[in-house]
Amino acid sequence: MGGDVDVAFDLELPHGRCVGVRIPDGEALESLAQALRDEERAHAAAFGAPRRRTWIAGRTALREALARAGAEASAVLPDDRGAPGLPAGIVGSVSHKDRIAVGLVAREGAARIGVDVEIDAPRSIDIASKVLRPEELAALSALPAAARGSELLVRFSAKEAVYKALDPFVRRYVGFREVALTPQPDGTAQVAMHLAQGEGPFRVEVRWLRREDLILTTARVERA
Numbered sequence: 001m002g003g004d005v006d007v008a009f010d011l012e013l014p015h016g017r018c019v020g021v022r023i024p025d026g027e028a029l030e031s032l033a034q035a036l037r038d039e040e041r042a043h044a045a046a047f048g049a050p051r052r053r054t055w056i057a058g059r060t061a062l063r064e065a066l067a068r069a070g071a072e073a074s075a076v077l078p079d080d081r082g083a084p085g086l087p088a089g090i091v092g093s094v095s096h097k098d099r100i101a102v103g104l105v106a107r108e109g110a111a112r113i114g115v116d117v118e119i120d121a122p123r124s125i126d127i128a129s130k131v132l133r134p135e136e137l138a139a140l141s142a143l144p145a146a147a148r149g150s151e152l153l154v155r156f157s158a159k160e161a162v163y164k165a166l167d168p169f170v171r172r173y174v175g176f177r178e179v180a181l182t183p184q185p186d187g188t189a190q191v192a193m194h195l196a197q198g199e200g201p202f203r204v205e206v207r208w209l210r211r212e213d214l215i216l217t218t219a220r221v222e223r224a
């Protein structure tokens, strides 16, 4: 593990070991790049600066999570769907925003996992009608107005985490309205699948939490 990594959190979650890394710029970013494997550094070199920065940080978070989970991995390059390609028996997922990157890792045979991080702050564009099903919109509008924005972000984030865990099974774009979520106060969520192509059945678990100004969601998917 590189000594220069600024770890924001390290959590043992129900779906895996989850490490958040603050994303630096300048020399500190180059120091993270130097700690990557040669193939990863070469892969990152093909990106423009903003994408290179988040990709390096995402790989750093993933590597930190792997090390903390006691799993070593050689270079983690994208698979043919864009997900991190990990050795058999280890699954993982990555998410990043401008200032934070998150890696989630677990030892799983048949299940897949996903992670998503969002900044828990009001958004200027109302994405509710694009992201939510009618029954979810109704549930949202029943909440106090001040709570709706953050609740929408929890649902949005959890759907992205579900997508990352589900894509290895369905290998297609899954629309936001193909999954309905009802977050529960205990950090779980009820999940109803409405897959347009009828794939499955799947057992889908979601967990969510708020931490500082972040919303962090994870998902675990396996064939039922």
Ligand SMILES: CC(C)(COP(=O)(O)OP(=O)(O)OC[C@H]1O[C@@H](n2cnc3c(N)ncnc32)[C@H](O)[C@@H]1OP(=O)(O)O)[C@@H](O)C(=O)NCCC(=O)NCCS
Pocket (backbone or CB within 6 Å): 054, 055, 058, 078, 081, 082, 083, 084, 093, 094, 095, 096, 097, 115, 116, 117, 159, 160, 162, 163, 164, 165, 166, 167, 168, 173, 174, 175, 176, 177, 178, 179
């Ligand atoms: C792929 C997607 C989820 C990425 O989300 P995002 O908010 O743009 O970006 P994030 O930072 O959270 O995640 C990016 C990471 O997703 C991962 N990813 C990309 N494609 C993936 C796939 N097909 N399966 C699993 N993980 C994938 C990659 O690790 C990527 O980071 P990296 O390229 O640096 O390794 C999103 O762009 C998308 O296409 N969503 C599809 C629709 C959806 O979410 N539907 C929900 C209903 S299930």
